[in-house]
Amino acid sequence: MRVEIPSHCRHPWDVTPEEARAIQVRLAARVREEPLDRAVATVAGLDMGVRRERGRAVAVVLAVPSLSLVESAVWEGPIHFPYVPGLLSFREVPGLLRALERLHTEPDLLFTDSQGRAHPRRLGLASHLGVLLDRPTIGVAKARLCGQPQGELPELRGAWVPLVDRGQVIGAAVRTRPGAKPVYVSVGHRITLAEAVEWTLRCTTHYRLPEPTRLADRLSRSSGR
DNA sequence: GCGACAG
DNA sequence: ATCTTGTCGC
DSSP, rough: OOOOOOGGGOOOOOOOHHHHHHHHHHHHHHHOOOOOSSSSEEEEEEEEEEEETTTEEEEEEEEETTTOOEEEEEEEEEEOOOOOTTTTHHHHHHHHHHHHTTSOOOOOOOEESSSSSSSTTSOOHHHHHHHOOOOOOOEEESSSSSSSOSOOSSSSSEEEEEEEEETTEEEEEEETTTOOOOEEEEEEEEEEEHHHHHHHTTTOOOOOHHHHHHHHHHHHHHHOO
16 A cells, blocks of 8 residues: 655654654654544454564555455564563554555555554554544553553453543443453544544454454564464 | 553 | 463363
8 A cells, every 4th residue: 555654744764662652642642533534445464473672563454344354564673672561553654664565555444453542642553544544543442551541341252332531431341342451442544533433343353453453463473473 | 759651 | 672481270
């Protein structure tokens, strides 16, 4: 897919943690929580596996509603930024962009294994990527970074409760599978929270995580290494 | 000072 | 995320 970062969103990746936080505050102002503006024919799943200082970023594209694999792309290379809670995107986004530009398709909706607005500065990896690409993006994380789920979450598949931080609804704890821990869904960019939850459930079949994310995760860690 | 902390 | 064996539960 075309990966052209608008000049007002460009920034260096080789930065100090302090500079990274300042960039997040600036880009968070560009996140748009609004209704999807297109029909969704394909969804993408993104993930990165890391070993030592080497990363393997994977982008997969699935057809909707069959969720069959359309294509996949991989990028491998050195990772420099360390893992710091709250700064994950500075570690993974550069590689994910390289994998995305090797795609022949233009996915309508991107799934990321991370937070979107459910982030201390409201710019998790999903939002960071979404803003750079100016494309609809959803964050689906296996664990919470900040915020508190409101009330008890029913065991029924599809149940969800708001995730609130400092008085703001930043995402949702969603039961994608009975008896399994919830996943944390938040808006990445150009989608509403209700739609993000809806699409997460629509793309989740037999497992706890959505198929796009699951496939990308599998490819980013298995074979080849 | 203490606890929490996406991947 | 990665490392890494067996084990508890449906």
